[in-house]
Amino acid sequence: MTIDSKLAGKIALVTGGSRGIGRAIVETLAADGADVTFVYRGAAEAANEVVAQATGRGLRVAAEQADVRDAPQCEALVEKIISRHGTIDILVNNAGVVRDGLLVMLSADDVREVIETNLVGTITMSRAVVPTMISRRSGSIVNLSSVAASKGGRGQSNYAASKGGIEAFTRALAVELASRRIRVNAIAPGVIETEMSQAVRDLAGEQVLARILLKRYGQPQEIANAVWFLASQLAGYVTGEVLHVDGGFKMD
Amino acid sequence: MEFSKEDIAAVYPKVAATLADALGCDVDQVKLDASLIEDLQAESIDFLDLVFRLERAFKVKIPRGKIIEDARGELSEVEFEQRGVLTEAALIRLKSFLSEVPPERIKSPLKATEIPRLFTPETFCKVVLRAQRAQVMA
Numbered sequence: 001m002t003i004d005s006k007l008a009g010k011i012a013l014v015t016g017g018s019r020g021i022g023r024a025i026v027e028t029l030a031a032d033g034a035d036v037t038f039v040y041r042g043a044a045e046a047a048n049e050v051v052a053q054a055t056g057r058g059l060r061v062a063a064e065q066a067d068v069r070d071a072p073q074c075e076a077l078v079e080k081i082i083s084r085h086g087t088i089d090i091l092v093n094n095a096g097v098v099r100d101g102l103l104v105m106l107s108a109d110d111v112r113e114v115i116e117t118n119l120v121g122t123i124t125m126s127r128a129v130v131p132t133m134i135s136r137r138s139g140s141i142v143n144l145s146s147v148a149a150s151k152g153g154r155g156q157s158n159y160a161a162s163k164g165g166i167e168a169f170t171r172a173l174a175v176e177l178a179s180r181r182i183r184v185n186a187i188a189p190g191v192i193e194t195e196m197s198q199a200v201r202d203l204a205g206e207q208v209l210a211r212i213l214l215k216r217y218g219q220p221q222e223i224a225n226a227v228w229f230l231a232s233q234l235a236g237y238v239t240g241e242v243l244h245v246d247g248g249f250k251m252d
Numbered sequence: 253m254e255f256s257k258e259d260i261a262a263v264y265p266k267v268a269a270t271l272a273d274a275l276g277c278d279v280d281q282v283k284l285d286a287s288l289i290e291d292l293q294a295e296s297i298d299f300l301d302l303v304f305r306l307e308r309a310f311k312v313k314i315p316r317g318k319i320i321e322d323a324r325g326e327l328s329e330v331e332f333e334q335r336g337v338l339t340e341a342a343l344i345r346l347k348s349f350l351s352e353v354p355p356e357r358i359k360s361p362l363k364a365t366e367i368p369r370l371f372t373p374e375t376f377c378k379v380v381l382r383a384q385r386a387q388v389m390a
Contacts (some may be wrong), residue, residue: 068299131300131301131304132304134297134300134301135274135301135304135305176297177297179295179297180297182302
């Protein structure tokens with residue numbers, strides 16, 4: 001028996017692809033033959049490096065600058081990809097930010113920035129991509145949630161709210177789009193070794209590690225593997241699901 | 253009459269083909285005056301798909317929710333519906349706006365959410381013609 005993910009030749013769009021987990025997702029999907037366009041907001045240099053490295057390996061990867069909070073920018077980007085490739089088969093809503101702090105210490109901007117990028121950005125990009133998937137009666141959307149969505153953590157109320165919203169959005173959209181054979185799922189990573197989680201690891205590393213069953217942090221590649229699975233036809237019977245990839249953190 | 257028979261006939265073949273694609277049915281099953289929901293088993297998500305496809309086929313922009321907005325015309329929301337049910341003024345307005353729908357189908361009590369049940373392929377021919385007209389004016 002051969003295992004075929006059927007990702008070869010598929011058109012994928014990944015938001016927040018220049019660094020961390022997003023970069024690993026871009027590289028993994030492309031390594032399995034997908035044609036990947038990723039979105040970055042500000043990190044042009046990092047984005048160019050991802051493209052240069054990937055194309056050097058013979059992979060099909062392109063970068064586009066856009067702000068996922070901005071509906072016209074999302075629509076223009078989607079239109080551009082469709083005119084280039086004809087469709088979008090896979091959307092990975094990965095773009096996210098953290099502005100951790102105790103609730104009363106958070107500024108209004110800290111709250112808005114996190115909710116708008118993580119939650120509204122996921123919804124806005126999905127709105128832009130879904131029409132083409134509906135018309136083709138196929139597609140796979142993978143949203144990046146977090147262990148914070150289901151496990152309360154001090155100083156992350158804004159982030160937790162945004163990720164909880166993503167999980168609720170995932171389930172509702174799965175119901176809405178099932179009749180058009182579009183699958184919608186989420187991944188809830190635990191603490192992954194990225195720049196974004198550096199502050200949490202520095203601040204509470206020992207305490208956090210003690211609560212992770214596997215006694216180590218996760219690697220971006222381990223999240224990318226799970227995204228790859230949900231995006232691919234191997235998960236053809238999975239929709240409305242939140243897959244926890246957290247070393248057992250949620251069990252604590 | 254908002255559009256002539258010739259206007260409708262000019263866009264109908266492409267609208268019918270687009271409809272058949274969206275609903276996964278044969279183009280011969282599509283009749284100008286069929287009810288899309290009752291006769292062709294369309295669901296609300298099909299209307300969205302249809303609008304996306306018409307936008308591409310005719311290279312026009314059809315803002316989401318435009319049909320209902322246009323259907324209301326000059327009437328305010330309260331003048332148009334009360335507790336979800338269309339007012340007498342709304343029924344009169346609908347009979348003229350959806351002139352392609354047999355008037356006996358537009359009768360009280362009609363809920364606002366039931367308006368899509370009235371839509372026929374001709375309704376979407378008019379949507380396209382209005383979008384084309386708006387584009388020319390812009």
